[in-house]
Amino acid sequence: MNVDIVPSAATDIVTNVRELPMLADGTVDEIRLSAVYEHLYRPERLEAIREWHRVLRPGGMLHISYVPDFDVIARAFLDHRPGILHETFNFEEVFLYSHGGYLPHHAPEQLHKDLFNDRSLRSELEAVGYEVASLENVCYRDEPIPLNLNVVARKRA
């Protein structure tokens, strides 16, 4: 099922992703997020991971993809690594990950609202009752540096 706040042909449930009252407790096997996690304000995100935990069955999986890893970003910047869109990984490149490269104009929804690293992700998921099944650095599309984190978390049985 595809859950989105914007109705479209591909949307099955139109709702805010942090409120899923139409889904009963412990009924969902798997939740997959695409470009969601870092776009939520922190209080909303903490609310959402509790709500997703409620609807997952025990042992159910939460897949979170491509969360920018600030540890890798800070090092890529300081080490002048080759950039994605520029010759070196300069402040413009940092902006893409730290603040979401929100273009063209006013786009509060595109803004990245928080910073993450492997430790912060693990600890906030564990705090609400998930166990981390895997946590790895990955490249987004053909980016040369594994700047993002993919997490698979399991609702503790």
Add this chain to the structure above:
Amino acid sequence: MSGATVQSNSSVKRLIRKVLGWAGLEIYGARGGVYVCRAPRAGRAGRTRSLPASCRLHLRLKEAEQGFVEITGDGMVPSEFESSLVRLPSIPDGSVEEIRLSGVYEFLFRQDRRSVILEWRRILVHGGALVIRGLPDFEAIATQYVQAAEGGAGGGLDLEHVLKYTHGDVTKASSDQLRKDVFTAESVTAELRGAGYEIASIERVQHELGESAPLWLDVLARRRD
């Protein structure tokens, strides 16, 4: 790709930028797509206030681009009004000696910021000063973070500390309290020069007690003729 193709691609790009520029638009390539948006531009003076020959503005942001404009000047009673900070039609061209910002620059969305520096340039006298204090210096912040993570002699900045500088207050579900961009001495210099200012000084400073290193930039720019 041959050199000739690269050259013809870049001249096509220049042409597209030029045509869009005539229509008041600009084009960006960003991660995952190409975007067209309104180009930054200064506003115009509308029904203007009469101001003394030498006046100074102090700007503070309230929400989004709305804020408070405090006007002080020789022989005038200080006054304050609420306004968009991106468009200041009531302030005449070339009428302000100094614009001082408190928590404005880094809280504006990037496109607004690029418009507003043109608007502030419009209202400044030639050589007039734009004073930006306390802009988070990403280079210093990242350095302190990585050094601390590696157990070196860093300032002990952990992720939550970094976030305080790069994003501000993340405890509220509103973008008003969030810093919207990252800054370095190099990026601020390029942005202000590109908008018609010269950099009189740019310094790394400590603004808060307990900071083990200078993590902020204080910038003094002047309107270039």
